[in-house]
Amino acid sequence: MKDEILRVQNEALAMIHAANDERSLDEARVVSLGKKGSLTALSMAMKDVPKEQKVEIGQLLNGARAAITASLEEKQLALQNITDRASVAGIDATLPARALHTGGLHPLTLLRERAVGILRRMGFALADGPEIEDEFHCFDALNTPADHPARNVKDTFYFDSGKLLRTHTSSVQVRMMEKTIPPLRIIAPGTAYRRDEIDSTHLSAFHQLEGLYVDRDVSLPDLKGTLEAFLRELFGAQTAVRFRPHFFPFTEPSFEIDVKLEVKGQAPRWIEVAGCGMVDPAVFEAVCQSRGDRKYDPEQVTGFAFGMGLERLAMIQWGIRDIRLLIENDVRFLRQFA
Numbered sequence: 001m002k003d004e005i006l007r008v009q010n011e012a013l014a015m016i017h018a019a020n021d022e023r024s025l026d027e028a029r030v031v032s033l034g035k036k037g038s039l040t041a042l043s044m045a046m047k048d049v050p051k052e053q054k055v056e057i058g059q060l061l062n063g064a065r066a067a068i069t070a071s072l073e074e075k076q077l078a079l080q081n082i083t084d085r086a087s088v089a090g091i092d093a094t095l096p097a098r099a100l101h102t103g104g105l106h107p108l109t110l111l112r113e114r115a116v117g118i119l120r121r122m123g124f125a126l127a128d129g130p131e132i133e134d135e136f137h138c139f140d141a142l143n144t145p146a147d148h149p150a151r152n153v154k155d156t157f158y159f160d161s162g163k164l165l166r167t168h169t170s171s172v173q174v175r176m177m178e179k180t181i182p183p184l185r186i187i188a189p190g191t192a193y194r195r196d197e198i199d200s201t202h203l204s205a206f207h208q209l210e211g212l213y214v215d216r217d218v219s220l221p222d223l224k225g226t227l228e229a230f231l232r233e234l235f236g237a238q239t240a241v242r243f244r245p246h247f248f249p250f251t252e253p254s255f256e257i258d259v260k261l262e263v264k265g266q267a268p269r270w271i272e273v274a275g276c277g278m279v280d281p282a283v284f285e286a287v288c289q290s291r292g293d294r295k296y297d298p299e300q301v302t303g304f305a306f307g308m309g310l311e312r313l314a315m316i317q318w319g320i321r322d323i324r325l326l327i328e329n330d331v332r333f334l335r336q337f338a
């Protein structure tokens, strides 16, 4: 019996040693420790062992079981190790990690956030209006007569319903005055649409930032000071700003604002960045009619308004030469701002 135990133990250990995968290792376990295994059979034979030998044989059996179990576990670990190693074979863990591509904000978004941030600190609140607009809010209330070129179907996207894609964000001025009483100080960044030929300075869908300030005694110096301060904060304290007389139906007087662009190696150029002016009394009258009260009586209130092109501002800010770069989604371009 003793010899038999040792033989079974050695046989099992040899089998375990020879096992080179999970399956053959499991087989070694079944053959020795399984229900019908060799060591199990010997354990069952214990009942026939004479009493005086029981202790000794019992110890031998336990020893054999312990040795086989330990060997099985050890081999199991060794095999696992081999599989683990194989799965990372050829991988050099000392190489630098691959860079994660994180996204960044689009330059137009960056610029809009900065512009909005500056104007909010100056006391302007954010406002919004629909992109699908009616002619009243886009034109009539803004003192823009029916024969104005902006109202031509050649220049504007009309729907069959008579509504249109707003040609400027100035419509938000009217909507906000209809909804709120003065004093009113709002900015409205948003998309505007025109049937423009797309080229290096024109897109058919582009972005504007509209502003409106209405109160008692708002004056032209307020307009000039506000916008100069804004542009200097955006582009730097040394930025040269110029107000050029112009015409807009909804302001009187009206101006275009130019910023002096100085790029190294180029002659300085004046670039138009915004339209602005003192709100035309005719606009206040239209609002009064629409509201059905005199809260915006042009004898009582005055105001200034402005509208700037966000793409323009971005082009100046970063010296971008072609507006189309802003919509082409070329990551080589966009990555520079991330």
Ligand code: DAH
Binding pocket: 167, 168, 169, 170, 210, 211, 248, 250, 251, 274, 275, 276, 277, 304, 305, 306, 307, 308
């Ligand atoms: N709406 C004008 C445009 O799209 C820009 C503009 C000019 C807005 C003067 C204004 C303004 O608020 O007062 O060309």
